[in-house]
Amino acid sequence: MSNPNGSIVVVRGPEEMAAAAADLILAAAGEAIQGRGRFNIALAGGSTPESAYGLLTQPPRRDRANWSRWHVFFGDDRFVPHDDSRSNYAMAKRSLFDHVPIPAGQIHAIPTDQPTPGLAAAAYARTLADAFDVNVTGPPPRFDLILLGMGDDGHTASLFPGKMALNESGAWVTWCPPGSLPPPVDRVTFTFPTINAARRVLFLVGGAKKAEVLREVLEGATPVS
Ligand code: 6PG
Numbered sequence: 516m517s518n519p520n521g522s523i524v525v526v527r528g529p530e531e532m533a534a535a536a537a538d539l540i541l542a543a544a545g546e547a548i549q550g551r552g553r554f555n556i557a558l559a560g561g562s563t564p565e566s567a568y569g570l571l572t573q574p575p576r577r578d579r580a581n582w583s584r585w586h587v588f589f590g591d592d593r594f595v596p597h598d599d600s601r602s603n604y605a606m607a608k609r610s611l612f613d614h615v616p617i618p619a620g621q622i623h624a625i626p627t628d629q630p631t632p633g634l635a636a637a638a639y640a641r642t643l644a645d646a647f648d649v650n651v652t653g654p655p656p657r658f659d660l661i662l663l664g665m666g667d668d669g670h671t672a673s674l675f676p677g678k679m680a681l682n683e684s685g686a687w688v689t690w691c692p693p694g695s696l697p698p699p700v701d702r703v704t705f706t707f708p709t710i711n712a713a714r715r716v717l718f719l720v721g722g723a724k725k726a727e728v729l730r731e732v733l734e735g736a737t738p739v740s
Contacts, residue, residue, distance in 0.1 A: 533566035547659040557590040560603030561664040572614035591673035591704035592625040632690035655709040673702030
């Protein structure tokens with residue numbers, strides 16, 4: 516995982532990673548709220564971030580957060596109903612939203628009830644524009660923190676290797692057909708411009724299976740896709 520100044524933090528195992536991630540999230544939240552009155556965070560899916568969300572719901576961390584100032588978005592989601600077990604929103608609701616008092620109007624799920632993932636992506640871009648009070652045709656909104664995982668294939672968010680979504684340079688949000696990793700469903704995902712516009716990006720990467728592809732990514736042999 517990386518910390519705010521763009522370096523790499525190596526921890527012993529998943530428990531330590533979840534704790535370090537939870538503390539980095541709280542630090543970013545405190546800085547954003549103190550400086551700008553609100554905290555705009557985009558959550559990631561996958562098993563790695565889920566543990567960090569759970570730690571945020573427990574004392575002492577729970578009591579350190581000013582939840583009323585949190586505005587929560589999603590860097591990607593599977594194009595499935597929000598009550599589907601594969602939904603990143605469902606995971607965040609189960610592990611975080613059901614346990615802390617973030618105002619419901621400040622939780623912005625990707626609208627996977629749209630007819631197509633492309634329409635969902637366009638609708639979510641409008642949601643971002645409204646929430647950040649910016650023009651949807653302008654530069655991407657600047658998140659205080661975007662959480663990201665990395666798959667065994669080097670993907671992040673739902674930007675899978677070899678897919679057209681990687682080349683999207685205008686839209687803030689796009690859609691992507693399934694990659695090689697499960698679940699085999701269409702996705703809606705931030706594009707690289709939106710990710711790169713963030714004040715901070717925190718990649719949570721763990722497990723021996725990812726070591727080789729992470730090395731390649733860090734050494735520039737294989738771009739995060
Ligand atoms: C998703 C995630 C995806 C995830 C990585 C890592 O929708 O699945 O956004 O990018 O973060 O696949 O997942 P794990 O942490 O479970 O390995």
